[in-house]
Amino acid sequence: MSRSGKDPGVRVKTARKRTQSSTKWLQRQLNDPYVKAAKAQGWRSRAAFKLIELDDKFGLVKQSRRVVDLGIAPGGWSQVVRQRSPMARVVGIDLLPTDPIEGVTIFQMDFMADEAPAALAGALDGAPDLVISDMAANTVGHKQTDHLRTMGLVETAADFAIEHLAPGGAFVAKVLAGGTDADLLALLKQHFTTVKHAKPPASRKDSSEWYVIAQGFKGAA
Ligand SMILES: C[S@@+](CC[C@H](N)C(=O)[O-])C[C@H]1O[C@@H](n2cnc3c(N)ncnc32)[C@H](O)[C@@H]1O
Numbered sequence: 292m293s294r295s296g297k298d299p300g301v302r303v304k305t306a307r308k309r310t311q312s313s314t315k316w317l318q319r320q321l322n323d324p325y326v327k328a329a330k331a332q333g334w335r336s337r338a339a340f341k342l343i344e345l346d347d348k349f350g351l352v353k354q355s356r357r358v359v360d361l362g363i364a365p366g367g368w369s370q371v372v373r374q375r376s377p378m379a380r381v382v383g384i385d386l387l388p389t390d391p392i393e394g395v396t397i398f399q400m401d402f403m404a405d406e407a408p409a410a411l412a413g414a415l416d417g418a419p420d421l422v423i424s425d426m427a428a429n430t431v432g433h434k435q436t437d438h439l440r441t442m443g444l445v446e447t448a449a450d451f452a453i454e455h456l457a458p459g460g461a462f463v464a465k466v467l468a469g470g471t472d473a474d475l476l477a478l479l480k481q482h483f484t485t486v487k488h489a490k491p492p493a494s495r496k497d498s499s500e501w502y503v504i505a506q507g508f509k510g511a512a
Contacts, residue, residue: 336367362426
């Protein structure tokens with residue numbers, strides 16, 4: 292406790308080799324209640340709470356039997372899917388390795404690679420009813436470039452969802468500030484009955500991320 296009576300939380304000393312921003316990141320991680328809760332509850336990422344909160348609000352996971360998890364690593368979202376819908380078959384993809392999760396087929400592959408869509412679709416025994424994407428491009432620090440790269444991933448994810456979802460299915464994806472851009476929004480509105488944006492409480496306030504939630508897929512044109 293400090294003299295003011297407030298708990299100052301964990302303070303991290305700036306080690307010689309640690310940059311100021313990584314010290315700040317570490318300090319924030321150590322004091323983040325979602326990081327602590329994720330550890331205590333066995334979730335692999337604090338991101339798990341974002342899907343939990345989106346699912347509580349929009350009812351996405353329970354009725355899903357075939358799920359595609361884009362940007363799966365380290366696996367928090369797939370853990371949530373398997374816990375809330377134990378019969379669901381899940382297939383996930385990430386550039387990074389992901390430790391195995393029961394009931395989940397994992398590809399370590401670039402989602403933008405030509406062979407990725409077929410690999411994902413082929414791993415399920417039918418059309419998915421839920422496609423979730425938490426993919427974000429590695430940031431280079433140039434705001435517009437970062438925005439365009441992440442939106443490129445979202446657009447490809449939306450195309451994948453529209454091509455593969457079963458009628459009635461849903462698509463959830465991380466988008467950046469400003470929400471979904473006009474073309475993508477128009478495309479989603481054309482193919483889904485409802486399209487909404489949400490920022491779950493677990494999403495850090497200083498982060499520009501939002502989520503688009505498209506439900507009621509109308510079926511292939
Ligand atoms: C925020 S993390 C996902 C966290 C995950 N939802 C969880 O709960 O554990 C975003 C992931 O997207 C992945 N990613 C970014 N670009 C990708 C791409 N082109 N193909 C596959 N994965 C990608 C990153 O490697 C990263 O692991």
